[in-house]
Amino acid sequence: xxxxxxxxxxxxxxxxxxxxxxxxxxxxxxxxxxxxxxxxxxxxxxxxxxxxxxxxxxxxxxxxxxxxxxxxxxxxxxxxxxxxxxxxxxxxxxxxxxxxxxxxxxxxxxxxxxxxxxxxxxxxxxxxxxxxxxxxxxxxxxxxxxxxxxxxxxxxxxxxxxxxxxxxxxxxxxxxxxxxxxxxxxxxxxxxxxxxxxxxxxxxxxxxxxxxxxxxxxxxxxxxxxxxxxxxxxxxxxxxxxxxxxx
Numbered sequence: 001x002x003x004x005x006x007x008x009x010x011x012x013x014x015x016x017x018x019x020x021x022x023x024x025x026x027x028x029x030x031x032x033x034x035x036x037x038x039x040x041x042x043x044x045x046x047x048x049x050x051x052x053x054x055x056x057x058x059x060x061x062x063x064x065x066x067x068x069x070x071x072x073x074x075x076x077x078x079x080x081x082x083x084x085x086x087x088x089x090x091x092x093x094x095x096x097x098x099x100x101x102x103x104x105x106x107x108x109x110x111x112x113x114x115x116x117x118x119x120x121x122x123x124x125x126x127x128x129x130x131x132x133x134x135x136x137x138x139x140x141x142x143x144x145x146x147x148x149x150x151x152x153x154x155x156x157x158x159x160x161x162x163x164x165x166x167x168x169x170x171x172x173x174x175x176x177x178x179x180x181x182x183x184x185x186x187x188x189x190x191x192x193x194x195x196x197x198x199x200x201x202x203x204x205x206x207x208x209x210x211x212x213x214x215x216x217x218x219x220x221x222x223x224x225x226x227x228x229x230x231x232x233x234x235x236x237x238x239x240x241x242x243x244x245x246x247x
Contacts, residue, residue, distance in 0.1 A: 019060070079218075142172050216229065
């Protein structure tokens with residue numbers, strides 16, 4: 001599967017990024033993939049290649065580029081439960097500095113870059129994200145309703161997005177899938193989120209993946225759940241197939 005590292009021009013500098021795309025030439029629907037807080041690393045490149053193998057051009061930006069190229073912090077090969085507190089102590093200042101204003105400025109640049117790549121076909125794109133990337137995906141889709149036809153977030157903080165959640169959801173025109181971890185969202189909170197999605201008129205699926213903890217898609221962490229990762233593909237691929245021109 002062809003892949004390459006790229007530099008995305010933004011208003012605040014250059015964001016390094018990873019791209020993967022089919023090896024049979026031609027142009028393909030674009031997918032903007034936001035990593036989790038741990039950033040671009042082998043498991044994210046593997047997931048991007050997996051998705052590209054289904055007929056998509058997948059762009060994974062380093063959204064912490066203001067703090068340096070990926071990996072922005074040193075990560076163990078396997079992020080075990082015992083390593084998590086020290087890793088997050090380094091990540092939290094970066095996450096807190098990544099304001100909504102920065103998210104939206106960067107989203108403009110990422111989508112502009114993605115849609116002008118020679119391997120990307122004309123037409124709508126999709127956005128997907130993991131952990132904090134799920135929130136970034138939702139904000140990107142809400143800010144670009146004319147461009148984003150599908151958005152998916154997995155074990156993201158979308159269900160706890162504060163008082164502006166209804167306003168955010170009201171801006172969505174994309175079809176949505178949200179896959180929540182059992183440890184992130186109670187059934188009651190899921191019901192409230194889904195009521196807000198209904199009230200906003202969003203076409204969506206939103207569910208708690210059974211037996212999961214936060215981070216369940218990531219095979220290099222203690223949270224990994226193979227069955228839940230497969231469920232994620234089983235939800236994501238049909239969503240993209242329904243909403244993008246081809247794949």
